Amino acid sequence: MVRYVYAFTEGGRDMAGLLGGKGANLAEMTRLGLPVPPGFTVTTEACRSFLTTGSEPAGLAREISDRLTLLEQVAGRRLGQPDDPLLLSVRSGARFSMPGMMETILDVGLNEDSVLGLAKSSGNERFAWDSYRRLVQMFGSTVMGVDSALFESTMARLKQARGAVDDLGLDAADLAGLVEAYKELIHRETGESFPQSPAEQLQRAVLAVFRSWNVERARVYRRREHIPDGLGTAVNVQTMVFGNLGPTATSRGGGSGVAFTRDPATGRSGLYGDYLPNAQGEDVVAGIRNTVPLDELGRLDPDAFTRLRGHMATLEAHYRDLCDIEFTIERGTLWMLQTRVGKRTAEAAFTIAAELADEGLITSDEGLARVGGDELARLMFPRFDTSAVGEALAHGIPASPGAAVGAAVFDSAEAVRRAGAGERVVLVREETTPDDLPGMVAAQAVLTGRGGKTSHAAVVARGMGKVCVCGAEEIAVDPRGRRFAVGDTVVEEGTVISVDGSEGTVYWGAAPLIDSTVMRYFETGERPAGLVDAVARAMGHADGVRRLGVRANADTPEDAARARRFGAEGIGLCRTEHMFLGDRRQLVEAMILARTDTEREGALGALLPLQRQDFAGILEAMDGLPVTVRLLDPPLHEFLPDRTELAVRIAAAEAHGNPPSTHDAELLEAVNRMHEENPMLGLRGVRLGLVVPGLVAMQVRAIAEAVVERKRAGGDPRAEIMVPLIDTAEELRLVREEVEQVLAAVSKESGVPVTCPVGTMIELPRAALTAGRIAEEAQFFSFGTNDLTQTTWGFSRDDVEAAFFSAYLDKGIFKVSPFETIDRDGVGRLVEIAVAEGRAARPGLKIGVCGEHGGDPESVPFFHAAGLDYVSCSPFRVPVARLEAGRAAL
Ligand code: PEP
Ligand code: MG
Numbered sequence: 072m073v074r075y076v077y078a079f080t081e082g083g084r085d086m087a088g089l090l091g092g093k094g095a096n097l098a099e100m101t102r103l104g105l106p107v108p109p110g111f112t113v114t115t116e117a118c119r120s121f122l123t124t125g126s127e128p129a130g131l132a133r134e135i136s137d138r139l140t141l142l143e144q145v146a147g148r149r150l151g152q153p154d155d156p157l158l159l160s161v162r163s164g165a166r167f168s169m170p171g172m173m174e175t176i177l178d179v180g181l182n183e184d185s186v187l188g189l190a191k192s193s194g195n196e197r198f199a200w201d202s203y204r205r206l207v208q209m210f211g212s213t214v215m216g217v218d219s220a221l222f223e224s225t226m227a228r229l230k231q232a233r234g235a236v237d238d239l240g241l242d243a244a245d246l247a248g249l250v251e252a253y254k255e256l257i258h259r260e261t262g263e264s265f266p267q268s269p270a271e272q273l274q275r276a277v278l279a280v281f282r283s284w285n286v287e288r289a290r291v292y293r294r295r296e297h298i299p300d301g302l303g304t305a306v307n308v309q310t311m312v313f314g315n316l317g318p319t320a321t322s323r324g325g326g327s328g329v330a331f332t333r334d335p336a337t338g339r340s341g342l343y344g345d346y347l348p349n350a351q352g353e354d355v356v357a358g359i360r361n362t363v364p365l366d367e368l369g370r371l372d373p374d375a376f377t378r379l380r381g382h383m384a385t386l387e388a389h390y391r392d393l394c395d396i397e398f399t400i401e402r403g404t405l406w407m408l409q410t411r412v413g414k415r416t417a418e419a420a421f422t423i424a425a426e427l428a429d430e431g432l433i434t435s436d437e438g439l440a441r442v443g444g445d446e447l448a449r450l451m452f453p454r455f456d457t458s459a460v461g462e463a464l465a466h467g468i469p470a471s472p473g474a475a476v477g478a479a480v481f482d483s484a485e486a487v488r489r490a491g492a493g494e495r496v497v498l499v500r501e502e503t504t505p506d507d508l509p510g511m512v513a514a515q516a517v518l519t520g521r522g523g524k525t526s527h528a529a530v531v532a533r534g535m536g537k538v539c540v541c542g543a544e545e546i547a548v549d550p551r552g553r554r555f556a557v558g559d560t561v562v563e564e565g566t567v568i569s570v571d572g573s574e575g576t577v578y579w580g581a582a583p584l585i586d587s588t589v590m591r592y593f594e595t596g597e598r599p600a601g602l603v604d605a606v607a608r609a610m611g612h613a614d615g616v617r618r619l620g621v622r623a624n625a626d627t628p629e630d631a632a633r634a635r636r637f638g639a640e641g642i643g644l645c646r647t648e649h650m651f652l653g654d655r656r657q658l659v660e661a662m663i664l665a666r667t668d669t670e671r672e673g674a675l676g677a678l679l680p681l682q683r684q685d686f687a688g689i690l691e692a693m694d695g696l697p698v699t700v701r702l703l704d705p706p707l708h709e710f711l712p713d714r715t716e717l718a719v720r721i722a723a724a725e726a727h728g729n730p731p732s733t734h735d736a737e738l739l740e741a742v743n744r745m746h747e748e749n750p751m752l753g754l755r756g757v758r759l760g761l762v763v764p765g766l767v768a769m770q771v772r773a774i775a776e777a778v779v780e781r782k783r784a785g786g787d788p789r790a791e792i793m794v795p796l797i798d799t800a801e802e803l804r805l806v807r808e809e810v811e812q813v814l815a816a817v818s819k820e821s822g823v824p825v826t827c828p829v830g831t832m833i834e835l836p837r838a839a840l841t842a843g844r845i846a847e848e849a850q851f852f853s854f855g856t857n858d859l860t861q862t863t864w865g866f867s868r869d870d871v872e873a874a875f876f877s878a879y880l881d882k883g884i885f886k887v888s889p890f891e892t893i894d895r896d897g898v899g900r901l902v903e904i905a906v907a908e909g910r911a912a913r914p915g916l917k918i919g920v921c922g923e924h925g926g927d928p929e930s931v932p933f934f935h936a937a938g939l940d941y942v943s944c945s946p947f948r949v950p951v952a953r954l955e956a957g958r959a960a961l
Pocket of ligand 2: 795834855857858
């Protein structure tokens with residue numbers, strides 16, 4: 072029979088799939104002998120069954136009630152027992168952390184009788200009523216579906232009537248009155264009474280947490296984080312402990328906190344966290360009041376602090392990683408409520424990996440596995456030039472690093488609206504809640520007036536790699552008036568501000584940016600201690616273990632030189648069409664408009680020295696390394712003026728009584744002649760070379776002469792010639808013959824032998840499927856996964872992203888655009904077939920990829936596994952690809 076409930080004493084960290092991350096780690100802490108309030112976990116399997124069938128899985132109620140009986144026996148009191156009630160928390164906990172996205176219900180077991188018992192047993196009447204009102208509020212909104220704003224406004228009215236600034240200004244009688252008001256509210260809204268039976272409360276709370284897997288914000292979060300929708304959440308039912316019985320270090324007091332074994336923003340070692348005296352865990356994260364730094368606990372309650380440090384050392388040594396924990400101190404007793412391997416910024420990820428390796432806690436391989444290409448890419452972003460920004464407008468807590476500039480907006484919807492229209496925005500809130508998630512996704516940065524480094528805003532922003540400054544107490548946020556004020560300075564909605572999440576500062580206007588130190592390291596090799604050194608070490612290890620080569624896509628000597636500094640081992644794609652633009656357009660036009668062979672030869676002859684010069688520069692920058700030059704690919708009319716513009720120009724001239732110039736008339740005739748409805752599927756790539764006489768010869772001659780020039784200058788040029796967009800081996804054979812003739816001719820004329828491997832792009836399904844035959848003609852392959860994705864899916868690469876991709880992403884048809892991350896099942900399958908058949912026909916065939924996917928952190932492991940020799944990507948992505956290639960080889 073399926074089992075749906077596990078006690079904390081039965082699970083362990085390797086059971087996260089079944090028990091969720093939180094449940095598995097609670098079990099692990101229990102096994103380690105740490106003080107965890109007893110409890111049990113209802114499995115994700117129960118949740119999946121409930122969500123699929125719509126009804127509670129058979130046997131679940133029984134299992135929960137049996138497990139509860141055992142819990143009651145250990146506790147020596149019953150759930151909701153009138154004189155001394157056992158109370159429970161009911162929390163979500165999925166396989167992957169989804170902070171604040173799903174529901175939690177606390178204080179389950181309180182009712183009209185047990186609230187009095189709790190008042191007596193705790194000796195604190197106010198506390199008992201406060202706990203009860205929390206339960207009624209959470210249960211009312213989460214389980215019974217009453218709008219949470221109605222509870223908040225009821226509370227706000229009461230506070231106003233009492234002149235209370237916060238909830239501490241309400242006494243026991245006020246809170247008892249509030250419970251009544253809440254209960255009436257629930258009855259009015261639902262026609263049902265708040266249930267008094269503790270067992271019913273528990274059962275309904277568990278199901279409500281299951282249901283919360285599918286609330287809108289949880290879905291949005293999953294989509295963003297690429298968490299599968301089908302996993303479901305586990306539910307953790309745990310004995311309540313109370314940090315809000317009174318001030319810390321009084322005999323009945325306590326508090327709650329969140330702590331990290333290392334700084335999650337910078338990675339520096341040392342305990343780090345926030346503590347809130349006389350509060351429940353939820354209050355810390357919600358930023359209800361401002362927290363104090365964790366060190367303060369050492370002063371307030373040295374005993375508890377020492378124990379906490381001991382437990383955290385145990386956890387870090389056990390998990391061999393940064394751990395974050397939540398804890399509560401109840402009447403001087405420390406309880407561990409949660410732990411997990413903590414989320415961290417990109418900077419912290421590299422720093423921690425290097426330090427843990429230094430401390431001997433992990434190997435260099437493990438260190439490399441813990442950093443990723445996306446994180447590296449984030450570190451290559453610029454920061455503000457603080458010497459040029461002037462005085463800061465406000466200061467807060469540096470919660471998530473980086474620099475961002477945008478217009479201030481004051482609610483999530485406005486952030487989404489403006490970002491959708493292409494504007495960069497900064498979301499400014501007093502504090503954020505999970506409902507602000509869409510706005511946070513849309514914004515460049517998040518700024519809050521309240522809350523510490525572990526507030527919702529901070530945790531979520533860090534997870535997204537989004538700039539965040541929180542707890543900027545000097546700012547007074549006025550969401551209704553759509554502005555915030557710092558003293559007399561008022562910042563209205565739409566005003567541009569700059570947010571520095573590394574320093575915790577906010578500036579008026581758009582602050583100037585400077586390059587990152589990590590970028591400088593790649594540019595110059597400058598390697599200061601700390602972050603840059605940690606990055607350099609990860610790169611060194613990745614280079615040592617990787618099997619994939621990394622080349623760059625570069626079309627100019629400058630890009631080639633930069634790519635080389637970034638560690639590129641050659642050029643995998645030099646797109647020659649870029650050499651046909653700018654001032655050379657006229658020459659290209661002349662070639663296209665040529666009426667006779669002589670005219671065409673003249674135009675091609677004029678292009679030749681220019682192309683030769685380009686190639687010589689690139690070959691020099693990449694001396695000694697392979698440079699794959701691709702023959703011209705796009706349709707020729709891309710080099711002519713736009714048809715409509717030209718027609719309008721001619722019509723306007725005629726309207727003024729001027730006949731069009733002969734040149735314009737000829738151009739229009741050529742544009743019309745060459746117009747294609749689907750140019751991407753038309754006269755481009757190898758087809759162009761086969762129908763425009765002299766085009767291939769001119770390009771090959773330019774390459775060959777550049778090789779001669781470099782050799783004469785004492786260089787080591789290694790050009791490779793690549794033919795784009797072939798469908799059949801026959802196309803390649805014809806072009807290759809022409810290439811070889813030209814190479815032979817240049818060798819003869821110059822007396823310098825020129826040989827270049829001739830290979831092809833595999834970027835059409837037919838080419839992939841006939842790769843064996845093509846390999847007989849090709850000395851190398853390079854997958855053009857942009858076109859291969861376009862033609863395999865039948866998606867126009869120029870149109871679809873704007874047309875319908877967001878709908879497809881929303882519907883979950885794919886989790887990420889196939890133009891961004893390789894579609895392993897379809898396009899990837901073609902790649903695998905082509906690799907296998909290509910190498911079967913020509914053993915040792917060199918194979919690379921030069922589509923955008925070559926620099927995508929998610930795709931590089933696929934290319935490694937598919938047995939490619941190298942990936943090629945834009946120069947800035949080269950370090951990312953090196954790192955990911957190393958990780959793939961672990
Ligand atoms: C490709 O199609 O993947 C490719 C690299 O060529 P282009 O993007 O120039 O079409
Ligand atoms: Mg292509």
